Amino acid sequence: MRRILFLALFLASLPAAAHKPSDSYLALRIDGSTVDVQWDIALRDLEYAIGIDTDGDGAITWAELQARHDAISAYALARLTISADGERCASTAAGHQVDRHSDGTYAVLRFAAVCPKDARSLTATYALFFELDPLHRGLVRLEERGATRSLIFSPEQPTQPLGVAGSSPLRQIVEFSREGVFHIWTGFDHVLFLLSLLLPAVLRREAARWVPVPGFRQALCKTFVIVTAFTLAHSLTLTLASLELVALPARWVESAIAASVIAAALNNVYPVLERRLWMVAFPFGLIHGFGFASVLRDLGLPREGLVLALASFNLGVEAGQLAIVAALMPLAFAIRQTWLYRRLTLSAGSLLIVAVACVWLFERAFELRLFS
Amino acid sequence: MRILSLVLLAAGTCVAAPFVPADPKEVLETLPVASADRFSRELRQLRLELASDPRNLELATRAARGYIQRARAEADPRYLGYAQAALAPWWDAGAPASVLVLRATIRQSLHDFPNALADLSAALKVEPRNAQGWLTRATIQQVRGAFGEAMESCRPLERLAGELVATACWAGGASMSGQAEASYERLRDALARQRGASPGVRQWVLTSLAEMAGRQGKSRLAEAHFKEALAAAEPDAYLKGAYADFLLDEGRDAEVAALLKSEIRADGLLLRLALAEAVLKQPRAREHAEALEARFYASRLRGDSLHRREEARFTLHLLKRPHAALRLAQENWAVHREPWDARIYLEAALAARQPDAARPVLDWLDENRVEDVRLASLARDAAR
Numbered sequence: 001m002r003r004i005l006f007l008a009l010f011l012a013s014l015p016a017a018a019h020k021p022s023d024s025y026l027a028l029r030i031d032g033s034t035v036d037v038q039w040d041i042a043l044r045d046l047e048y049a050i051g052i053d054t055d056g057d058g059a060i061t062w063a064e065l066q067a068r069h070d071a072i073s074a075y076a077l078a079r080l081t082i083s084a085d086g087e088r089c090a091s092t093a094a095g096h097q098v099d100r101h102s103d104g105t106y107a108v109l110r111f112a113a114v115c116p117k118d119a120r121s122l123t124a125t126y127a128l129f130f131e132l133d134p135l136h137r138g139l140v141r142l143e144e145r146g147a148t149r150s151l152i153f154s155p156e157q158p159t160q161p162l163g164v165a166g167s168s169p170l171r172q173i174v175e176f177s178r179e180g181v182f183h184i185w186t187g188f189d190h191v192l193f194l195l196s197l198l199l200p201a202v203l204r205r206e207a208a209r210w211v212p213v214p215g216f217r218q219a220l221c222k223t224f225v226i227v228t229a230f231t232l233a234h235s236l237t238l239t240l241a242s243l244e245l246v247a248l249p250a251r252w253v254e255s256a257i258a259a260s261v262i263a264a265a266l267n268n269v270y271p272v273l274e275r276r277l278w279m280v281a282f283p284f285g286l287i288h289g290f291g292f293a294s295v296l297r298d299l300g301l302p303r304e305g306l307v308l309a310l311a312s313f314n315l316g317v318e319a320g321q322l323a324i325v326a327a328l329m330p331l332a333f334a335i336r337q338t339w340l341y342r343r344l345t346l347s348a349g350s351l352l353i354v355a356v357a358c359v360w361l362f363e364r365a366f367e368l369r370l371f372s
Numbered sequence: 373m374r375i376l377s378l379v380l381l382a383a384g385t386c387v388a389a390p391f392v393p394a395d396p397k398e399v400l401e402t403l404p405v406a407s408a409d410r411f412s413r414e415l416r417q418l419r420l421e422l423a424s425d426p427r428n429l430e431l432a433t434r435a436a437r438g439y440i441q442r443a444r445a446e447a448d449p450r451y452l453g454y455a456q457a458a459l460a461p462w463w464d465a466g467a468p469a470s471v472l473v474l475r476a477t478i479r480q481s482l483h484d485f486p487n488a489l490a491d492l493s494a495a496l497k498v499e500p501r502n503a504q505g506w507l508t509r510a511t512i513q514q515v516r517g518a519f520g521e522a523m524e525s526c527r528p529l530e531r532l533a534g535e536l537v538a539t540a541c542w543a544g545g546a547s548m549s550g551q552a553e554a555s556y557e558r559l560r561d562a563l564a565r566q567r568g569a570s571p572g573v574r575q576w577v578l579t580s581l582a583e584m585a586g587r588q589g590k591s592r593l594a595e596a597h598f599k600e601a602l603a604a605a606e607p608d609a610y611l612k613g614a615y616a617d618f619l620l621d622e623g624r625d626a627e628v629a630a631l632l633k634s635e636i637r638a639d640g641l642l643l644r645l646a647l648a649e650a651v652l653k654q655p656r657a658r659e660h661a662e663a664l665e666a667r668f669y670a671s672r673l674r675g676d677s678l679h680r681r682e683e684a685r686f687t688l689h690l691l692k693r694p695h696a697a698l699r700l701a702q703e704n705w706a707v708h709r710e711p712w713d714a715r716i717y718l719e720a721a722l723a724a725r726q727p728d729a730a731r732p733v734l735d736w737l738d739e740n741r742v743e744d745v746r747l748a749s750l751a752r753d754a755a756r
Contacts, residue, residue: 066396102670133453135456
């Protein structure tokens with residue numbers, strides 16, 4: 001940056017080497033209908049806004065800061081509003097500390113905003129220092145159900161949605177079901193496992209060769225048995241793990257899931273088990289359930305309504321799974337007699353699945369990343 | 373792990389967790405200027421008056437100028453925000469020329485160059501005799517590498533601000549576009565003729581002379597001018613930074629460490645301090661580099677792109693990550709084109725072994741006939 005000379009009035013140049021601008025840091029954690037707040041505000045900014053250096057010697061001591069704690073709480077809390085469905089949630093300052101940041105010491109304010117239990121949506125409105133310094137920003141780290149995201153408050157955007165409060169049962173059902181659907185659709189390992197089992201469901205093994213099943217009913221029946229076995233198994237372990245009755249190391253579970261995909265796909269190319277594929281679906285389904293449980297844990301299970309959340313999530317998984325089956329089965333049934341299906345889709349497709357799953361297995365077992 | 377902890381630190385959830393000091397007398401923060409200081413008292417008084425009469429244009433512009441001056445002295449952008457707040461009643465609409473010039477000054481320091489230039493054009497249309505407007509416009513054009521336009525903007529200053537200021541303004545563009553020797557001599561002579569120049573103007577001109585001599589490889593002359601500039605008035609962050617760069621190039625790292633040992637507030641000065649300490653292998657180097665990294669992270673978090681030049685220098689010379697540094701230097705080059713912007717770009721391109729990436733800078737040096745011994749040597753390496 002270049003200096004600018006100021007004429008006549010005074011002589012100046014602009015910051016050649018800018019200093020860090022004024023920011024405050026908010027760590028918000030949403031726990032049910034309560035928002036826990038840790039708010040770090042630079043002492044320099046507080047000094048400018050309300051004055052802390054009482055004796056005017058240019059040094060702010062802990063005693064000087066303590067004397068101004070009430071004033072700081074009043075000033076700051078009046079400029080951060082957390083509301084539920086438009087109603088302001090009650091908040092009181094719980095404690096004062098200090099912390100050192102890269103550009104100086106900050107006052108640390110802790111408080112909790114308590115919102116009504118049946119709140120549907122939470123928002124925060126921030127106005128700290130904006131009337132004094134429009135370049136000030138409030139930088140937020142928002143933690144909600146184990147997921148963290150960041151927000152920035154500025155004079156142009158002083159109000160931000162914080163998301164959905166956890167307590168409304170209907171909300172919870174919708175939220176968790178959606179997460180369940182989302183997880184099965186984006187969890188390629190589960191989809192590939194299911195796919196490997198279902199590809200041969202429209203065929204039948206006769207004299208070491210694949211032949212089409214005669215009717216749709218038969219294909220549907222086989223599919224139903226496999227999907228039900230998989231569902232029963234993973235629901236069982238998902239529940240056990242979520243209620244913390246059983247716990248397995250994540251690395252082990254994730255590796256075993258990859259191995260299950262390899263086994264299921266390989267069985268299509270070199271059949272070991274030709275009928276009763278549910279006997280593959282069930283035991284491996286148990287392992288997949290542990291995988292779902294770790295996702296659910298990452299979402300952050302509410303303390304109240306654990307069973308509801310669990311059931312909703314599971315429901316979502318099943319719905320997502322059913323959608324995949326419903327899209328896939330009629331198509332597979334229709335083209336089951338073609339060479340394309342039997343050679344290319346079943347054999348080559350399964351081999352491709354084996355290859356992908358081998359990479360997963362290697363990555364997960366050795367905690368490496370082969371492809372980013 | 374170190375990076376992660378820095379990230380958390382910058383994000384506000386500190387690794388060094390919040391604490392309650394044990395001693396009531398413990399000093400938590402030292403303010404850059406004691407609130408009892410005369411200038412602070414005046415500004416505070418002005419702020420109080422303005423609070424009771426916020427639409428008083430005279431008070432508001434006086435306060436804004438005071439804050440901008442403070443921003444310069446302490447290299448602290450929060451004063452630019454205070455200045456903007458003082459001008460709030462006119463900020464969004466209906467700004468008179470005096471506010472437009474101040475708004476342009478604030479906007480240029482936030483690298484909003486197009487809007488700053490638009491403000492100045494509007495102001496100069498109404499008040500063509502506003503010398504400050506012409507000078508600020510020339511400075512922005514120079515920063516953008518538009519040397520011809522910059523010299524054009526300096527022309528009215530001969531009538532409005534006198535020979536020395538006009539010559540210094542012109543020399544800024546001329547020395548970068550094929551007239552290095554001539555512009556140096558003209559500016560030196562103009563300064564010698566004007567004995568009664570104010571200390572601030574003298575310091576400004578001497579700093580320019582030092583930089584011009586430095587670009588021509590005349591180290592002893594440059595040093596003499598820097599010393600005169602430092603003695604002319606209380607040095608600001610720009611001058612300290614420029615002198616520190618000169619010393620770093622001369623390999624006089626210990627002097628840099630001594631000069632800047634307490635300059636940890638301004639990022640740019642902390643960067644030079646950390647560079648010197650790294651060469652000297654001083655224990656504080658690491659601590660300062662971590663503080664810089666946290667600040668750059670925080671700046672990205674708030675969506676700023678003001679520090680790319682410094683960040684590129686930091687990334688190349690302290691983190692030793694040439695590819696990342698090159699990317700930053702390229703982004704910086706899109707908005708800012710001064711010798712140092714070209715230099716960090718070339719250095720990063722060479723370190724990343726991508727001399728082809730330096731093509732825009734090489735072309736720019738050729739087109740403008742920039743004379744700078746260090747840039748020329750880097751350009752030779754890049755063109756090889």
